Amino acid sequence: MLRMAEALRRALNLGSSAESEEYTTEAGPPLLLLGGPGSGKTSLLFTAALEAAGEGRGPILFLTQRPLQSLPRGRGAVLDPLRLQKIRFQYPPSTHELLQLLCSAHEARGPAPSLLLLDGLEEYLVGDWGPQEVAYLAALLLDTAAHFSHQIGPGHGCGLIVALQIQEEGDSGDALQLSLLQRYFPAQCWLQVDAQGPGQHCLRACLDPGGQGPRAEWWVAFQPDGEMTVTPWPAQTGNPSSDKGSSSEGQP
Template sequence: MTDVLTLVFRTFMSQTDVRTELAVSPPSPTTSSALVLGDRSVSRSVLLLAAVTAASEMGVKVTFFTQTQIQSLPVCLQKCVPSLSPQSLKKIKFSYPRTVVELLQQVASLHESTNTPPSLIIVDGLEAYLRGPGDDGSHPGEQSCAAHLSALLCDTAAFLTELLKQRSSSSAPCHLITSFQSGVDSGQAGGEAPATDPILDVLDRYFQVRCTLDPDRSYEAVAAGLKELWHIYLSGTGMTEASSTKDSEDRPPVAQEWQLLIYPDGLMEFKSA
C-alpha cells in the first residue's frame, strides 16, 4: 500500500534531494492497506500529511478516526502546506470514537452514507482502542479484538472500493492506513520490530505494508541542525506484490527506505535513502 504514502514522501521531499517522479503512480486495482508503526506523535503527523495529500493532490474524500480532538492543523502541516485550501480540508471528515466499540460501529456504518464514499480510511492510534493504561497487550481478548477490528477495516475498504467502481470505472480503490505504537522496543537493525508483540503479530496478518519509523539519535543528526531524524522502512507483502505486477515497468520505482527530517521550527521533509 504505497500509493498514498509514497505520494506523501515525494510531495514533501527535501529541496536538497533530487525531486523526480513527483506525480503519484497509477493506483493498484485492488484495496490496499498499510500499518504505520512507531512513535505516536510522529505517526500522527504522517497520517495527517497523508490525509491532506490525498484530499489536495488526489482530490479524494478521507475519513480520519482518532480519539484526540483536532482543534487546528499541527505546526508541521502549517509549515509543509501553508497554502492548503479550505475546499481540500472539507474533503477530510474527522470522527472521534472514544472506545473500540464506537470505532467498530462507525466503521461499519461508512457504507450507509448516500454521498460519495471515502477513498482513504485512516485510523490514528490503534493501540489506544485496543489497550488500557499500562496494558502490555498480552491478553487473548485484545488479540481477538485486534483481529475483529482489522478484518472489519479491510472488509469495509474492499466494500467501498466496489461502491466507488460502481459510481465511476476510473475511481481509485479505497485505501486504508492505520498507526500503532507497539509496547515492545523496536530498536533492531534495519528497522524491523521484534515479533514478540502479540497484537502486532495479529495486525501484520491483515495489513499489506508495514511502515516502520525508527529514530536516529546519532551525532550526525544533531550536527545537521535537526530536531529529529527518523528512518522509514517499508516492508510486507504489499511491497512484494507491487514489484511483481505486470504494469510495474510503467510505475516509478518504489523506495523501500526513506528518511524523515524534522527541523526545530516544525518543518518536515522526506529524503529517499
Template sequence: MQVSSLPDFQPISATELAAWAKPFCMAQTLSRVLSELLGCKEFHNQGDPGTSVLPGHVSSTVSSVLLVGPPGCGKSGLLFSAALVAAEEGAGPVIFISRESLQRLPGGGREAREPLLLKRIRFLYPSSLRELLHLVSSMHLSFPAPSLIVVDGLERYLAPTCGSADGALISGLLLDSAAHFKCGLLISAAQPLEMGGDGAFLAVERYFPAQCHIYGEVTTEQEEGTFHISFPSHFPPCVLHTAKDGTLKISLPKASFS
C-alpha cells in the same frame, strides 16, 4: 537503484506529483507523501508499484498500508499529509479517525495552500473500540464513498486486554470497508510496549502485509526526533526528521546504499 546525492529538500512541482497519482493505491500515496517530504521525485517507482511480491496471481494492488512506529515519531503528520493528498485528488471525502483530536495540524505543505481541502476531510473521534467497530461496520450506511480511510493511532483502541480476535476484527472490518468503497486504507499504530499485550497488534500486522516501519535509533550522533523509515519495496530507506512544531522532513541517509 541509483541514488544521486541530493540536497536535503527540493521542491517538486504539483504537476509532477500529479503524474504519479494513484489515489486508490495507498502505498503509492504514502510513497508520494514521503517522496514529497523528501523533496525528490525519483523514488516513487520502487519495485513494481501496486503489486505485491507474492508469486502467481495472489496479488492485489496494495491499497492498505500500516504505519508502525513509536509514539511521537510523526505518524500522525504523515497520515495527515496523505489525507490531504487524497482529499485533493480523490473522488470522495477522506475519513480521518483518531482517538483524540489532533493536537495541532502538522503544518506546512499542502494544508497551507488550500484550506478548503480540510473541509473534505471528515474527522471522527470514536472514543472506544466498540464505537470504532460500530462506526466501521456501518460505514456503508453513513458515508458516501470516501477516497481514503485513515485511522491514526489504532493502538489506542486496543487495550492490553484485547486479544488477537479484536485486532483481527477491527483490521478485517477496516479492510472490508475499504474494499467495499474501493478506497485506500492507511493505518498508523504504535507498537505496544508490553510484551504480553501485543496479541491484538500481532493480529493487526497479519492483516497488513504492506507495512512502513518507523524506528528510532538513539545514537549520540543523531539528534532527537530523528527516525528511520523502512518501507520495503515501495520506498527506499530514509530518515525522518520531526520538528517541534510538527513539521516533517525526510532526507536520505548519509551513507550510500544500493
C-alpha cells in the same frame, strides 16, 4: 510537508499524480504505520490526508479517538482550506463506537472516501481483547475499505492506512497482537526517532510494501520552523533486511 506521504503512497501504488491519476482496486495492500510515542505517526497520517485531498478525488475519512491539537506547519498546499474541507474527522471514543461506525459504513450517504485513515489503533485494543477480537477489528477495517472501493466503482479504490503505537519492550500480549495484525497488513512502515539524523528532529522511516515492491528507507527531518525534508537512507550492505528488528521489538 507532503513529500514523505507522497513517497509512501507511490511505493504502495495507492495513487499519485506523478505516476497515476486515479486509484485502482488492485492498488496494493493496506499499510500499517508503526512507531513509538512521538515518532510522528499522526503527523504523517495527516500529511497523507492532505496529499490525497489535493488529488481531486473523493473525501478522506480520518478516524481518531481525540481531535488533533494542531495542524502541521507549512505553506501553500498545507494551509489550503479546500484540502482541509475534504478531510472528514470522526472521533469514536471507544472500541464499541468504532465497531459501530465501521459496521454502519454501508449506510452512510454521500461520496465514498478515497482514503481511510485510523490513528491510535492501540487505544482501541484495550481490556481483555484476545486474538479473535483483534482479528475481527482488522478484518472489519479491510472490509470497510473494500466496501468504499466498491462504491467508488470499477478502476478505483479506497486506500487504508492504520497507525499503531508500539513499545520497544512490549509484553507478550502486545507482540501477539502485532504479529496478528501483520497478517492482515502485509505492507508496513516503521518509524524510529534517530538523534543522529540531519535535522533538529529526525526519523528513520523504513517501508516494506509487502512484496509489492522493493524496501525503501528515508531520513525524515523536521526543522525548527516545521518544514519537513526527506532524503534517502544511506545504502545498506549485505542483506537489506538484516537490520530490521523482530516485530515484537518494534525496530525498523
